[in-house]
Amino acid sequence: xxxxxxxxxxxxxxxxxxxxxxxxxxxxxxxxxxxxxxxxxxxxxxxxxxxxxxxxxxxxxxxxxxxxxxxxxxxxxxxxxxxxxxxxxxxxxxxxxxxxxxxxxxxxxxxxxxxxxxxxxxxxxxxxxxxxxxxxxxxxxxxxxxxxxxxxxxxxxxxxxxxxxxxxxxxxxxxxxxxxxxxxxxxxxxxxxxxxxxxxxxxxxxxxxxxxxxxxxxxxxxxxxxxxxxxxxxxxxxxxxxxxxxxxxxxxxxxxxxxxxxxxxxxxxxxxxxxxxxxxxxxxxxxxxxxxxxxxxxxxxxxxxxxxxxxxxx
Amino acid sequence: xxxxxxxxxxxxxxxxxxxxxxxxxxxxxxxxxxxxxxxxxxxxxxxxxxxxxxxxxxxxxxxxxxxxxxxxxxxxxxxxxxxxxxxxxxxxxxxxxxxxxxxxxxxxxxxxxxxxxxxxxxxxxxxxxxxxxxxxxxxxxxxxxxxxxxxxxxxxxxxxxxxxxxxxxxxxxxxxxxxxxxxxxxxxxxxxxxxxxxxxxxxxxxxxxxxxxxxxxxxxxxxxxxxxxxxxxxxxxxxxxxxxxxxxxxxxxxxxxxxxxxxxx
Numbered sequence: 001x002x003x004x005x006x007x008x009x010x011x012x013x014x015x016x017x018x019x020x021x022x023x024x025x026x027x028x029x030x031x032x033x034x035x036x037x038x039x040x041x042x043x044x045x046x047x048x049x050x051x052x053x054x055x056x057x058x059x060x061x062x063x064x065x066x067x068x069x070x071x072x073x074x075x076x077x078x079x080x081x082x083x084x085x086x087x088x089x090x091x092x093x094x095x096x097x098x099x100x101x102x103x104x105x106x107x108x109x110x111x112x113x114x115x116x117x118x119x120x121x122x123x124x125x126x127x128x129x130x131x132x133x134x135x136x137x138x139x140x141x142x143x144x145x146x147x148x149x150x151x152x153x154x155x156x157x158x159x160x161x162x163x164x165x166x167x168x169x170x171x172x173x174x175x176x177x178x179x180x181x182x183x184x185x186x187x188x189x190x191x192x193x194x195x196x197x198x199x200x201x202x203x204x205x206x207x208x209x210x211x212x213x214x215x216x217x218x219x220x221x222x223x224x225x226x227x228x229x230x231x232x233x234x235x236x237x238x239x240x241x242x243x244x245x246x247x248x249x250x251x252x253x254x255x256x257x258x259x260x261x262x263x264x265x266x267x268x269x270x271x272x273x274x275x276x277x278x279x280x281x282x283x284x285x286x287x288x289x290x291x292x293x294x295x296x297x298x299x300x301x302x303x304x305x306x307x308x309x310x311x312x313x314x
Numbered sequence: 315x316x317x318x319x320x321x322x323x324x325x326x327x328x329x330x331x332x333x334x335x336x337x338x339x340x341x342x343x344x345x346x347x348x349x350x351x352x353x354x355x356x357x358x359x360x361x362x363x364x365x366x367x368x369x370x371x372x373x374x375x376x377x378x379x380x381x382x383x384x385x386x387x388x389x390x391x392x393x394x395x396x397x398x399x400x401x402x403x404x405x406x407x408x409x410x411x412x413x414x415x416x417x418x419x420x421x422x423x424x425x426x427x428x429x430x431x432x433x434x435x436x437x438x439x440x441x442x443x444x445x446x447x448x449x450x451x452x453x454x455x456x457x458x459x460x461x462x463x464x465x466x467x468x469x470x471x472x473x474x475x476x477x478x479x480x481x482x483x484x485x486x487x488x489x490x491x492x493x494x495x496x497x498x499x500x501x502x503x504x505x506x507x508x509x510x511x512x513x514x515x516x517x518x519x520x521x522x523x524x525x526x527x528x529x530x531x532x533x534x535x536x537x538x539x540x541x542x543x544x545x546x547x548x549x550x551x552x553x554x555x556x557x558x559x560x561x562x563x564x565x566x567x568x569x570x571x572x573x574x575x576x577x578x579x
Contacts, residue, residue, distance in 0.1 A: 014576065056432050059572045081434045092426040094326065096333035108322040109433040151429065 002070065004159055004190040005032035005055060010064035012050055024050040026214040027064065034158075037181065037191040039205030041198070041303055046212045048194040049089060052161045055192070056086050069159055082110065085152030087162045091144040095137030099128055099147050102136050103154060110155035122150035126180070142173030149180065160184060163194045178204060202299040210306045217306050224302045230255055232295040233271045235264040235278070238288035247285040248278060265295065319435045320443040327417055327447035340412040341451055345405050349459040352398035353466040359394065381479070388476040395467075399485060400532045400542065402460055406497035407524045409452035414504030415517030417444050422512060431571050441569045445501050452497040460489045487547040495554035500524055502561035509568045 010028040013021050024047040032038040042048050053059045055068055057077035066073040069083040093102050100119055107115035123129045126146040131139070136147060145165065152160060165181065166174040174197075181204055184191055195201050201208055202221050209218040217224060237244070240262050248257050248266055253274050256267040264282075268274055271294065282289060331337055381389030421427045430440070464481060471477045504521040511517045534540040567573075 053575065058428065058431055058575055078434055078436075081432060084432075086429060086432045088425070088428045088432075090425040092424060092429050094330060094426055095424055096330050097326070101329065105322055105326050106429070106433060109319050109430075109435050111318070111434070148429070 002034075003031035003067075004034050004036075005030070005038075005066070005068055005192060007055070007066040008064055010051075010054060010066050011062050012047075012054055012059065013062045023213060025054065025061075028211070028215055030209060030215065030218060032190055032192060034190055035185060035188045036206045037185050037193055037204050039201040039208040040192060040194045040211060041196075041201055041208055042211040043307060048211060049163055051211070052086070052163055052192065052194060055080075056084050056161055057081055082155070083157055084159045084161060085155065085157040087145075087148050087152045087160070087165055089163045089167070091148035093136035093139070093144055093147060096135060098133050099123065099136055099139070100132040102147065103151055106151050107154050112155050115154075118154050118156075119150075122153055126150050127176070142169045145169060145173070145177065149177065157189070159190045159192070161192045161194075164196065165193070166195070166197055166200060174200075198299040198303055208299070210303060212307055221299055221302070224299075224306075225297050228302055228305050229297050230267050230269055231271050232265055232267045233275060233278070234293050234295050235266065235282060235287075236290040236292070237262050237264065237282075238290060240264075241286065244282060244285050244287050247281050251277065251281070254278075315436070315439055315442070316434075320439050320446070323435070323440060323443035324447045324450075327413075327444065328451075330420065331413060331416075331447075331451075334416060337412050337416055341409055341455060344408055345455040345459040348401040348405060349462050349466075351401060352395050353463060353470070355398060356395055356467060356470045384473075384476055384479060388473055388479075392476060392480050395480060396542065397532060397536050399463075399488075400528060400535065402456060402463075403488060403493065403496060403528045403531075404525050405456040405459060406452045406493040407500045407528065408522065409455055410448040410497050410500035411504050411518055411521035411524060413448040413451065414444070414501045415508045415511070415514040415521065417448060418505055418508035419511060419514040419517055422508075427574055431574065437569060437571050438566075441505075441566060444505070445498070448501045448504070449494070449497045452500070453494050456489060456493045456497075460485075482544075484542055484544045484547040487544065487551060488542075492547060492551045492554060495551060495558055496524075498558045499554055499561060502558065502565040505565045506561070506568050509574075 007028050007030050010025060011023070012025040013023050016022050026047075028051065030038075040048050040051065050059070054061055054073065055066060057068075057073055057080050060074055068080045071079040071083065073080065094105070097105075100123065103119045103122070104115060107118060112118050119132075120129065123132050126149060128143060128146055128150070131143065136144065139147065145168075149162075149165065152162075162181065166177050169177065178200060181191060181193070185206075193201070193205060205221065207218060207220050208224060210216040210224075217227075219227065240259055244264065245257050245259050248254055248264060251274070253270070254266055254268050258265040266278065275292065279289060279292065331341070381392065384392070421430065431437075467480060468477060471480070500521060503524060504517060507520045508514070508517040511520075531540065531542070535542055540546065
């Protein structure tokens with residue numbers, strides 16, 4: 001299946017005021033598949049917004065190539081602009097105009113056929129219908145963000161670039177926006193999601209790219225965890241005994257064993273294969289197992305490991 | 315170029331203008347004041363009838379040449395009113411200088427430029443639409459003001475010959491050629507100033523300096539150094555056209571999509 005977004009050594013350099021050259025995006029090569037929610041994570045100033053601007057044809061690449069929805073950046077910019085919806089970091093509404101007028105302007109710019117029906121549809125979907133005639137300047141941050149999301153969707157683009165869609169929103173508004181993004185995937189749209197909210201990325205994204213000027217890693221959240229950390233299984237026991245540690249350690253597939261209170265934390269690869277053996281070993285050694293669980297690393301652990309480890313982020 | 319997109323931006327600009335009472339009052343009241351002033355002077359001098367005896371030889375020689383066939387009083391009144399007719403040249407300079415900075419700086423402060431530039435509108439369409447959104451009200455205000463002045467002057471001037479002298483070719487050139495060129499000049503300058511400013515008032519003040527040449531022209535005419543005749547009107551129009559071409563070129567360079575996003579801060 002052809003990628004909806006494809007970049008090949010995409011690079012963007014800026015000349016700073018003191019005439020030095022700043023590389024904002026360096027040799028980025030990624031593929032984003034149709035219907036995928038692709039998380040793009042990185043620290044502030046990593047070049048995430050620049051990447052979105054490159055892919056939405058707002059700025060030109062210094063070198064490398066990119067295609068969006070099959071159209072080439074720099075050559076078919078108008079077609080790309082028509083194919084993508086963009087939610088910028090700040091909603092950027094016309095504050096003196098009503099919510100409906102704000103949307104009507106963009107519906108006309110994108111040539112939306114039945115503009116009024118589309119506007120009504122998205123205002124209703126995002127819970128803004130009753131406030132359609134109110135000035136956008138009087139909206140809360142959450143409402144402005146929802147209005148900006150409606151604006152990005154009016155022309156039914158197959159690809160959406162969302163830059164920090166839930167930044168600064170209260171939990172309820174953030175939840176609504178997240179649910180809405182999840183719905184977009186069900187509609188078959190491709191979402192390129194920049195976020196600092198790692199829990200959000202973990203829950204929403206099919207794959208995640210960790211980026212700091214250059215691509216550090218890209219994979220599913222689960223695979224990223226597995227690549228960085230060997231898995232750890234926790235055995236909760238009624239009582240701890242020294243021979244239990246020794247019995248577990250005797251297995252060659254066990255990398256490390258730690259006894260913490262009544263818990264045995266066992267680091268190993270492929271727990272699905274080895275857990276039955278370990279459980280038998282522990283029971284034979286006289287352990288009363290209360291329950292077994294896997295110690296899960298959060299995406300934050302993965303992210304920090306990737307971004308802060310010089311050998312990984314270099 | 316896509317007309318729908320351009321008219322959308324023009325309508326958007328006007329909708330925002332309508333909500334901005336400060337700019338709206340400039341657009342509405344300033345032309346009214348500049349129209350009322352020469353009419354009041356005309357009314358105060360009692361039209362061209364029954365005026366005090368005037369020594370025509372005290373008027374600038376070029377003015378006297380234009381007064382052939384008129385009484386000394388009528389010639390003197392034409393001279394006085396002509397001075398103030400240059401005020402109409404301020405309208406196409408001041409109105410765009412009031413509208414355009416809000417149009418550009420407003421987009422910057424509201425952070426609405428990025429979604430706008432991400433839409434299919436081309437940079438040329440956007441620049442042209444923003445230009446027209448400021449130029450059209452300026453030209454209309456100038457023409458409507460001049461129209462009101464013509465009607466008012468016709469009611470106050472009973473001497474048809476004097477009336478025809480007052481609205482000779484130089485004023486038609488000024489109103490219908492020079493004024494639109496000055497409006498374009500004002501918008502281009504406002505766009506350039508606005509690209510470097512985050513405060514519309516700063517951009518407005520700098521762009522408002524454009525009225526200075528008109529003020530100097532007014533003073534020069536009052537002091538008799540210069541008479542605003544057909545040749546001067548055409549010369550000024552040619553100069554304004556030249557400046558417009560240069561400024562439009564610079565404004566197009568400044569109004570580059572990438573420059574707007576990366577340098578307009």
